[in-house]
Amino acid sequence: MDKRADKQTGWSEKLKEMPVEEVGRLIEAATLDRQLFGELAEAADAVRQQYYQNRVFARGLIEFTSYCRNDCLYCGLRRVNATAERYRLGREAIVAACREGYQLGYRSFVLQGGEDGYYTTRRLTAIIDTIKGEFPDCALTLSLGERSRADYAEFRRAGADRYLLRHETASPGLYARLHPDMSWDNRRRCLDDLRQLGYQVGAGFMVGLPGQTCSDLAADVEFIRRLQPEMVGIGPFIPHRGTPLAGQPAGGLGQTLVMVAVVRLVLPKSLLPATTAVGTIAGDGRERAVMAGANVVMPNLTPLAERKKYMLYDGKICVNDSASHCRGCIEGRLKRVGFVLDLQRGDHCDWRRERAAG
Numbered sequence: 001m002d003k004r005a006d007k008q009t010g011w012s013e014k015l016k017e018m019p020v021e022e023v024g025r026l027i028e029a030a031t032l033d034r035q036l037f038g039e040l041a042e043a044a045d046a047v048r049q050q051y052y053q054n055r056v057f058a059r060g061l062i063e064f065t066s067y068c069r070n071d072c073l074y075c076g077l078r079r080v081n082a083t084a085e086r087y088r089l090g091r092e093a094i095v096a097a098c099r100e101g102y103q104l105g106y107r108s109f110v111l112q113g114g115e116d117g118y119y120t121t122r123r124l125t126a127i128i129d130t131i132k133g134e135f136p137d138c139a140l141t142l143s144l145g146e147r148s149r150a151d152y153a154e155f156r157r158a159g160a161d162r163y164l165l166r167h168e169t170a171s172p173g174l175y176a177r178l179h180p181d182m183s184w185d186n187r188r189r190c191l192d193d194l195r196q197l198g199y200q201v202g203a204g205f206m207v208g209l210p211g212q213t214c215s216d217l218a219a220d221v222e223f224i225r226r227l228q229p230e231m232v233g234i235g236p237f238i239p240h241r242g243t244p245l246a247g248q249p250a251g252g253l254g255q256t257l258v259m260v261a262v263v264r265l266v267l268p269k270s271l272l273p274a275t276t277a278v279g280t281i282a283g284d285g286r287e288r289a290v291m292a293g294a295n296v297v298m299p300n301l302t303p304l305a306e307r308k309k310y311m312l313y314d315g316k317i318c319v320n321d322s323a324s325h326c327r328g329c330i331e332g333r334l335k336r337v338g339f340v341l342d343l344q345r346g347d348h349c350d351w352r353r354e355r356a357a358g
């Protein structure tokens with residue numbers, strides 16, 4: 001192994017074992033020191049290349065409800081935000097969005113929404129059934145928040161392949177301050193259930209939350225090391241004007257990229273989105289996230305009439321762009337930095353092998 005490759009593998013090995021206090025110090029140092037960040041990003045890029053080469057998987061995102069029963073302090077869709085515009089998509093509209101995505105070449109869809117009681121287990125199972133019946137060659141990810149284990153089992157039986165449930169922050173105190181009426185223990189229970197039910201599991205967290213420290217971010221890394229999720233969504237905190245956190249500074253691009261690189265090194269085979277939020281705080285944020293180790297993008301398939309109503313935070317990009325525009329835009333952006341948009345299912349590399357073996 002040459003010296004450069006040795007250094008790259010070295011970071012990955014070190015980070016898998018590094019005591020959590022040291023991880024916190026590394027995050028702090030890399031946020032301030034561009035050279036150290038450059039070293040981590042280069043190592044992250046190298047390990048990603050090893051498993052996924054220069055391919056970046058596309059997931060067509062359908063935001064199907066802006067109703068939510070929760071009151072997360074940072075979120076524009078929180079229940080008490082009277083200025084939020086609410087909508088729900090019915091089964092036909094959701095399937096039509098998938099159809100448009102399929103015609104654009106996507107073979108992976110994400111159904112995302114607030115925690116909306118209107119979507120009962122029966123309604124959701126019928127939607128999953130219809131999507132998997134019409135598009136059996138596509139992967140389906142759900143991102144519907146906290147449900148019972150029995151619900152998760154039903155959705156899995158109906159054909160859902162993956163589930164995204166960001167843990168948001170693994171520091172119980174910070175979690176409690178940001179999520180009135182929710183519990184960190186239940187969040188963890190959900191992730192454990194999803195894992196046991198055979199989903200490809202996505203966790204994830206925000207960077208730059210008010211009051212968050214590098215020790216909190218190190219706790220996120222520790223949580224990820226233990227859970228070993230297949231996917232990790234990492235995005236900067238961005239304030240929304242209709243929330244109690246309005247006026248707080250957004251998370252920084254630099255620290256968000258540090259966290260993408262660190263998580264890539266900790267979980268070399270993971271699927272890491274270059275999130276819309278990182279593209280919102282910087283025009284080239286998604287490209288830079290990919291260069292720091294991300295390998296997933298989520299172009300929007302939500303009908304344009306509803307897109308602006310799914311305002312999790314202020315200034316969200318892509319709310320006026322058609323689905324075909326989004327596809328071309330993201331493909332061009334990736335190409336300019338040497339990456340290729342891959343439209344296939346894009347499973348975690350180990351999961352695919354196990355499935356093939358089974």
Ligand code: SF4
Pocket residue numbers: 068069070071072075076077078079113114115145
């Ligand atoms: S973050 Fe999710 S659960 Fe929390 S209020 Fe927003 S949509 Fe609801």
